[in-house]
Amino acid sequence: MSKWQRISEAEKQIMEIVWSHDGPITTAEIIKGLPEDKAWKQNTVITFLARLMEKGIIKATRVGKANHYEACLTEKEYRNLETRQFIQDVHRGSVSGLISALCDNGDLKKEDIEEIMKRLKE
Structure with missing residues (x-):
């Protein structure tokens, strides 16, 4: 990771799900892991995931039609x-x-x- 960038509170909520998951995780699994009061649509979650990738916090691997995300740091x-x-x-x-x-x-x-x-x- 080159220059470290702070993540937003919303991105932190996504990361807590990624960190708690054992291994790579899909967008659908992340959405299922969100608290009920965070009923974000799929596009919103994908936007947060894209920002996290830009910041070098996560990486994605394409498997079939789905991206599998994993943290680049604990x-x-x-x-x-x-x-x-x-x-x-x-x-x-x-x-x-x-x-x-x-x-x-x-x-x-x-x-x-x-x-x-x-x-x-x-």
């Missing part, structure tokens, strides 16, 4: 990219700035701090 890899970009955008690249903000706001629980300390020691 959900964890994507979340790591989002986190890095957030730290860059909001905290000027400073991880300690992020942690300070969490501490200042009281958002860190004792368990969170213990987990962070454990991870730092590894």
Whole structure:
């Protein structure tokens, strides 16, 4: 993937279905996996899939008359990219700035701090 691009909330909903599926997935399977309140038409889903392909998040393989989509990066890899970009955008690249903000706001629980300390020691 060349230049990473953030995905929209709608694209994220599509990706959650792709990530949760074991192996390649068709448009019809994606539509079936959508929550009931997201009754998107097939063309809408295809538009989101095309955008995700342009961004290098998924790839498609034609099998018969259907495209089979699969992720080019895992959900964890994507979340790591989002986190890095957030730290860059909001905290000027400073991880300690992020942690300070969490501490200042009281958002860190004792368990969170213990987990962070454990991870730092590894």
